[in-house]
Amino acid sequence: MPSHSDLKRLAARVGRQLLASHQRLATAESCTGGWIAKAVTDIAGSSHWFEGGYVTYSNETKTRTLGVSAEMLARHGAVSERVAREMARSAVAASGADVAVAVTGIAGPDGGSPDKPVGTVWFCWARRHGKSLRLKTLRIRFRGNRAAVRSKSVATALQGLLTDSVQR
Numbered sequence: 076m077p078s079h080s081d082l083k084r085l086a087a088r089v090g091r092q093l094l095a096s097h098q099r100l101a102t103a104e105s106c107t108g109g110w111i112a113k114a115v116t117d118i119a120g121s122s123h124w125f126e127g128g129y130v131t132y133s134n135e136t137k138t139r140t141l142g143v144s145a146e147m148l149a150r151h152g153a154v155s156e157r158v159a160r161e162m163a164r165s166a167v168a169a170s171g172a173d174v175a176v177a178v179t180g181i182a183g184p185d186g187g188s189p190d191k192p193v194g195t196v197w198f199c200w201a202r203r204h205g206k207s208l209r210l211k212t213l214r215i216r217f218r219g220n221r222a223a224v225r226s227k228s229v230a231t232a233l234q235g236l237l238t239d240s241v242q243r
Contacts, residue, residue, distance in 0.1 A: 077227065082230060083117055085114070086114040086233055089115070089233055090115070090120070090125075092236070092237060093124040098174050099125065099170075099171075100125050100126060100172055100174050101125075101129070101166040101170035102115070102178075103178075105131055105162075106224070106228060107229055108130055114229055115128075127170050129141060129169070129170075141162050141165035142161070143158055147161065154179050154197060159177050160212060162179065163200065163201035163210060167203065167208060174236065175200070176198065176201075176232045177198065177201070178196060178197070178228055178232050179196070180195055180197060181194065183220065183221050184220065194216045194217040194219070195214065196214070197214050198214075198235060199213075200235045211238075213235065
């Protein structure tokens with residue numbers, strides 16, 4: 076499980092990279108409950124590269140705040156690639172940020188199903204590329220208790236911001 080200092084180091088790296096490329100970040104979080112935004116804002120000076128975050132824990136808030144369609148939620152479930160993609164897309168559009176990360180998952184200890192067991196988390200990283208938006212998704216099943224699933228999700232979200240898929 077990543078420590079607080081591990082997450083702080085990752086967030087600082089993300090900040091340096093965004094600052095160097097003159098980009099701003101937005102987050103759209105469900106199972107992490109704002110923890111990514113917290114990790115980012117723990118870094119002094121993050122106001123220069125962090126636009127803001129959306130904590131959309133309930134399906135209703137995903138729809139009301141980020142415009143995720145109720146039909147999509149009913150058909151695919153909140154923990155799905157389509158919903159993660161829509162959350163990231165909407166975070167960029169609503170905030171005006173250049174880059175976004177969205178996370179939706181089942182942290183447990185209950186709430187899982189055979190096709191979406193506890194620990195299943197979908198990520199989507201989005202980056203503006205001219206007038207288009209480049210999206211990358213990832214599904215991971217983390218092992219461990221609720222705290223472990225959530226902290227590993229935060230680390231994965233931050234690490235994904237450092238990969239080539241969302242860089243220039």
